[in-house]
Amino acid sequence: MRIPVFTVDAFTNQPFSGNPAAVCLLENDLDEDLHQKIATEMNLSETAFIRKLHPGDDFTKSSHFGLRWFTPANEVPLCGHATLAASAVLFHVQKNTNSVLTFVTLSGELKARQGEDHIVLDLPLYLTYPQVLQEVEELIKAAVGDMIVQDLRYSPDTKKLLVRLSDAYDRSVLEGLQVSAQRFLSAEKTGKVKGLILTLRGNSSGKHKGHDFYSRYFAPWHGILEDPVTGSAHAVLSSYWSEQLGKKEMLAFQCSRRGGELKISLRNDGRVDIAGQIAIVLKGHLTF
DSSP: OEEEEEEEEESOSSTTSSEEEEEEEESSOOOHHHHHHHHHHHTSSEEEEEEESSTTOOTTTOOEEEEEEEOSSOEESOOHHHHHHHHHIIIIISOOOOSEEEEEETTEEEEEEEOSSSEEEEEEOOOOEEOOHHHHHHHHHHHHTTOOEEEEEEETTTTEEEEEEOTTSOHHHHHHOOOOHHHHHHHOOSSSOSEEEEEEEOOSSSTTTTOSEEEEEEEGGGTEEEESSOHHHHHHHHHHHHHHHTOSEEEEEEOSSSOEEEEEEEOTTSEEEEEEOEEEEEEEEEEO
């Protein structure tokens, strides 16, 4: 079997930064167990599989496709950066002629459209609710030690815990935090939390001005200690910071080692547009 495969760095226009995803184009259905085997082999935070919905579909001309995402450990219900990467392969490599692509996924239909120099993803917007500290105290201590936590929220739809650090801290504090996957896994075994978001209000002055908020994202429960740039986490962060800042248009930066920037626009239909740039760094074939 021979499957076209690409590596795309998402939420950046620079190769070797942003968040890398593998993208596989499936001409035919794949045996179920091979999805996971390929994702484990690629060993990136996500591998996306684009499939045709009907036998006569064409990667260049069709506008609707199936899309699934796998980490090296398991399938996930939503992945923003791998959707951006999949869209980039269809728009830029396959030269798909449609201005909007629709993906049928475990999170419903997701749309991607060509912007001027970005690809814009139409994603679900996930609300967060106040979280009692006592229930997650051990996990927070494992993540931030004795740092001051200003707010604590939980997103039941995504099982993500949002921890907002005090406005007294700046971006360098968030970037400097050292974390341990093992401590996270020991602290949270209930299954309630599958992703931990650390976030901080942006700084309107200084060298990093212009970003409304910063974040880092950890998901050792899915086999990923830290994800470089996370669209699905921003589907949670967008609702929180829009409420906090009173803004519907925001610019966010995820402070991982690779780093990445996301343009956010809350829609009137209860969803969110998240836009990013891409860099395609590898084209090849899986053969087996």
